[in-house]
Every structure is written in C-alpha cells, then in structure tokens.
Amino acid sequence: MMKLYGVPGWGSAISEVMLTLADIPYQFVNVDGFDAPGPQRSLLETLNPLCQVPTLVLEHGEVMTETAAIALMVLDRCPDLAPPVGQPERRQFQRLLIWLVANVYPTFTYADYPERWVPDAPEQLRENCLEYRKSLWLWLEEQLNPAPYTFGEQLTLIDVYLAVMRSWGPRHAWFAANTPKITAIADAVCRLPELHKVLKANEII
Incomplete structure (x- = not known):
C-alpha cells in the first residue's frame, strides 16, 4: 500500500x-x-x-x-479523471494543471513563510502574494463555465485542486463573493459522498 x-x-x-x-x-x-x-x-x-x-x-x-x-x-x-486524449478539453486540462502548480501554488510557498525571503518586510510580501493570488483566481474565473465541473459533467482532477485550494487563503467568503464559478465547482466536489471523510479530515468541509 x-x-x-x-x-x-x-x-x-x-x-x-x-x-x-x-x-x-x-x-x-x-x-x-x-x-x-x-x-x-x-x-x-x-x-x-x-x-x-x-x-x-x-x-x-x-x-x-x-x-x-x-x-x-x-x-x-x-x-477517467481527465478528458480523453486527443480532445481539446484534454489540452485545456493539461494547461490548467500546470498553471495551478506554476502560478497559484508558489504564492503560498512565499506567503506562508515570508520571513525566509524578505526578513525585513515579511508582512508586505505576504500581502503582495495574497493580492496577486486573488488576481490569478479572478483570471481563472473568467475562463470557466461550470456544468457542474470544470469540463462539464466529467469530474476531473482540476476540480480536486479547486475544491482543496478554495479552503486556503483568501478562503471561502472571498471566493463566494468574487468567484461564483470556482465556488460552484468546489461545492459540487464537496457534495460527493465518497469524498466526505477525506474532505472533513482536511477541514475542507
């Protein structure tokens, strides 16, 4: 195992x-x-x-x-947790997977421990990272048309990323107020009964 x-x-x-x-x-x-x-x-x-x-x-x-x-x-x-090979949605899936880990994820790397990078101004780095992260989420919001997931009826691993990362800063209230599409996707994932235990254990629901 x-x-x-x-x-x-x-x-x-x-x-x-x-x-x-x-x-x-x-x-x-x-x-x-x-x-x-x-x-x-x-x-x-x-x-x-x-x-x-x-x-x-x-x-x-x-x-x-x-x-x-x-x-x-x-x-x-x-x-089955990604669009089929050869379909346009597959290429978009690949793009979003790399976009999330290359763009959004690093804002946590730096903001969670800002004193490692700028010991003289850690709070400024934390604030700047958070604002930049918000701008990234707003960009993604414009790309989405959930029905109910990122790629329509098919649940994919991109939806997992969104459900988990929605629980991190700037957290649920900001997403609900500013990114209703991301919120809808994350909510759809969080309603899946087979994920209830693991989502609860990670304080995602």
Missing part, C-alpha cells in the same frame, strides 16, 4: 483527495511539525531531502513528490 506523508489541510490534501477519488489504497502519515526541527522533519527528510509535503511512497518504495506528478500517476491508473 502507498504511504502519503502530509499534514491535514496542507498541500498533501490535494493528493489525498485525488487518491481517494481514484479509489487507490493509501496510508496517511501525519508529519505535522515537519517545517521546524524535530522528529517529524527528520522522518520526512529521510524520504524527501527537500522536506515538502506531499511526499508519496509507492507500493514498491519509489518516492514521488509534487502534486502535478502525483496527479499524472493517478491518471495512469484512473484515466
């Missing part, structure tokens, strides 16, 4: 929900506190020297990191 090292509500929640949706068995290992010296960091460091979550250990011991890479692995096992 796979082992997913993470922290409830953190970036590992994306991978945990994807694995659950694809019905891939896994064991969740909580490494809360890994971002400071201590036993949890030491444990994670033996698997992933970058000390990042998610860190996924596959059935035969291979280590995978990065949510997009894990998403592609999930698709190898459960292709």
Whole structure:
C-alpha cells in the first residue's frame, strides 16, 4: 500500500483527495511539525531531502513528490479523471494543471513563510502574494463555465485542486463573493459522498 506523508489541510490534501477519488489504497502519515526541527522533519527528510509535503511512497518504495506528478500517476491508473486524449478539453486540462502548480501554488510557498525571503518586510510580501493570488483566481474565473465541473459533467482532477485550494487563503467568503464559478465547482466536489471523510479530515468541509 502507498504511504502519503502530509499534514491535514496542507498541500498533501490535494493528493489525498485525488487518491481517494481514484479509489487507490493509501496510508496517511501525519508529519505535522515537519517545517521546524524535530522528529517529524527528520522522518520526512529521510524520504524527501527537500522536506515538502506531499511526499508519496509507492507500493514498491519509489518516492514521488509534487502534486502535478502525483496527479499524472493517478491518471495512469484512473484515466477517467481527465478528458480523453486527443480532445481539446484534454489540452485545456493539461494547461490548467500546470498553471495551478506554476502560478497559484508558489504564492503560498512565499506567503506562508515570508520571513525566509524578505526578513525585513515579511508582512508586505505576504500581502503582495495574497493580492496577486486573488488576481490569478479572478483570471481563472473568467475562463470557466461550470456544468457542474470544470469540463462539464466529467469530474476531473482540476476540480480536486479547486475544491482543496478554495479552503486556503483568501478562503471561502472571498471566493463566494468574487468567484461564483470556482465556488460552484468546489461545492459540487464537496457534495460527493465518497469524498466526505477525506474532505472533513482536511477541514475542507
């Protein structure tokens, strides 16, 4: 069985929900506190020297990191969680997957620990990252036409990203007021009974 090292509500929640949706068995290992010296960091460091979550250990011991890479692995096992190969929607799926991890995700990397990057002005960096993140979500909002998911009736891993990341800053109230399409997609995912337990464990619902 796979082992997913993470922290409830953190970036590992994306991978945990994807694995659950694809019905891939896994064991969740909580490494809360890994971002400071201590036993949890030491444990994670033996698997992933970058000390990042998610860190996924596959059935035969291979280590995978990065949510997009894990998403592609999930698709190898459960292709129905993306539009079919050769369709225009497939290319848009690929674009949005990389866009989320290349543009939106880094704003958390810098805003969550601003003192690492600009010790003289951490609050300014945090505020600037949040405002830039809002502008990214507003751009995405203009691209969407949920019915009820990003690609119509088909539930895909992009919808998982949106459901989980909607629970992070600027949080539910801002999304509800400014991005009703993203909110509708996230709400549709959160209503899926098979995801109730994992979403609740990660404080997404």
